[in-house]
Amino acid sequence: MNVSPLIWVITIVAILALLAFDYFFHIRKAHVPALKEAGIWSSIYVGIAVIFGVLVFIFGGVTMGSEYFAGYITEKALSVDNLFVFLIIIASFKVPREDQQKVLLFGIVFSLLARTGFIFLGAALINSYAWVFYIFGLILLITAGNLLKPGDHEADQSNNFIMRLAKRFMHTTDHFDGDKLFTVHNGKRALTPMLLVMVSIGGTDILFALDSIPAIFGLTQNVYIVFTATAFSLMGLRQLYFLLDGLLDRLIYLSYGLAAILAFIGVKLVLHALHENNLPFINDGEPIPVIEISTGLSLSVIIGVLLLTVIASLLSKAGKAQTAINSARRHAVSYIDLGYTADPMERERIYRLLTAEESQILAMDPKYRNKAKDVATIRQQVAEAHRLHAEYDKK
Template sequence: MAVSPLIWGITIVVILALLAFDYFFHIRKAHVPTLKEAAIWSSIYVGIALVFGILVLVFGGATMGSEYFAGYITEKALSVDNLFVFLIIIASFKVPREDQQKVLLFGIVFSLIARTGFIFLGAALINSFAWVFYAFGLILLLTAGNLLKPKSNGDEADNFMIRLARKFFHTSEHYDGDKLFTVENGKRVLTPMLLVMVAIGGTDILFALDSIPAIFGLTQNVYIVFTATAFSLMGLRQLYFLIDGLLDRLIYLSYGLAAVLGFIGVKLILHAMHENTLPFINNGEPVPVIEITTGLSLTVIIGVLVITVLASLLSKAGKAQTAINNARRHAVNYLDLDYTADPAERERIYTALREEERQIETMDPKYRNKAKDVEAIRAEVAKAHRKHEEYLSP
């Protein structure tokens, strides 16, 4: 079904209006969102995406509607996985919690711009070269394989662009509110706020290389690809604060996403064989293979993700890993006195650290002792306790 320029225009205006509303009413004044605020606005954005999907279903038909929902769910799941990397980058740069919203909104806007570019590039390639489905399928299969590898705990923020910026430009080690530039010793310098945005932007481009082939495996309707991608990014900022403490809990999410991307990769290759024009495959003639329907794709995607999330939440190993990782993060943040300008933030972090410790103490030792670098984590926590005692002593 062709989408008129008027509908395209209205859709883009609505998306830009949502982004503007997010900035002027939530981001402009730096603050740490409460759990209630994050939950309400996250629900609102999910609700908007669902209402839009129902409109597509009513006016575009069952096929178009199911393609949108399959794409939206897949992109949303990939976005949640991306939050792990955002969390590492933000922690690496020690972004003050009250300024993290601005960093996340920048990431969302940059991601939307980057993915829109990839969407139209991908559409142009698909229209000109049928063999591109083979390439997209292989990209997704390789991505699925990489997701099965253990994730590195290294400094994700120390990438090439950041090292280049620090080598050729004057950079500051300290934040100046949410400013991108500041003055030190009479010189104009870059603040870590600008560098963290560069790091987020760089990783967004890499995310787009994975997510766009995934959604093109579910639909070739450019309007559906664009809207499913855009609405999956909306509310990601609120979701970050809502599930901040639960991200580490989803220990099997990588396996679920690997299964979903592998499935879509196979679907793309089967579709490429069905539309085959490559001379060295079946003499350039289409190969008679089964075609995976959108309905089956939607069922598999939802089923795999539901099983993955439930297995993660019910896993005792997942609970232990979450508590231990959170304890380490809270201890490290507490030890960094420059972490935030908000005095109440220090007490919040220490209280959170104590709560995680109480949870860990009630867990079976066989789960809590399996954590990586457990002795180093215990040392960090003990150091945080000593610092707190010094802080309280007159």
């Protein structure tokens, strides 16, 4: 089904309106969103995406609707995985809690721009060169293998190549000035860490696009479906970050599930490439009659793998222990870092979460809690948080 230019314009205007609404009604005033606020708005954005998918089913047909939902679910799952990296970047730069929303919205906007560019580039390549499916399939298979490597989310992103260049050739400061991008430091105009963290997230977004765009092109070659599924998967990602903060570590098998999905789509792309083959050194340039995986089967596999991954993660005792320990470490570090937030109520909330996690950890089987990395360091951090809280209470 061909989509008219009018539908394209209406869709793009609607997406831009959602982003503008997000900025003017949620981001302009720096604050820490409550769990209820994050939950409501995350549900609203998912609801909008589902309603749009129903409209695609009605006006575009079953195939087009199935392709949209398969693409949306895949991109949403990859977006959740990306939140791990966002969390590490934000923690590495020690972005104040109330200013994190602005960083996340920038990341979403940059992601949308980067992915849009890759979508049209990918579509142009696919229309001109069928062998591109081999390249896309290989990218996904390599990505799937990398996801299985330990420590995939542990890299320190605050000192990457882009950051080192910025700090070497530009005047920067290590201190935040609210949510300002520039400030005056030693009498000179300087870049704040707020701008640097946005640049860092923007750089990683480009790498994310290299994985996610081949994945969705493996499910549909309809550019409109690729664009809308990608755009709606990014909508509400900011709210989802605060909703899942502290629960992201709980999904200990998410990387395995995503690796299985990307490998599956990679195989599908290679099979499609063989079916459309025109490379002279493969079967003398003639198409190979191989089985092609249907959109319905793709959607079933994606949903099934994600459900299995989430359920296995939630039921895992090792996962529960890992989540509580990682959360305790993160909250202890946040409490110790006086630059984390200027809101006393937010610091009190963090301390309550820390004590609750301590109680949960102590009630666990020692064989699970003792498997965590750097247990001695975490205990020191928790003890320091208790000491600082005791001093705070004396004031």
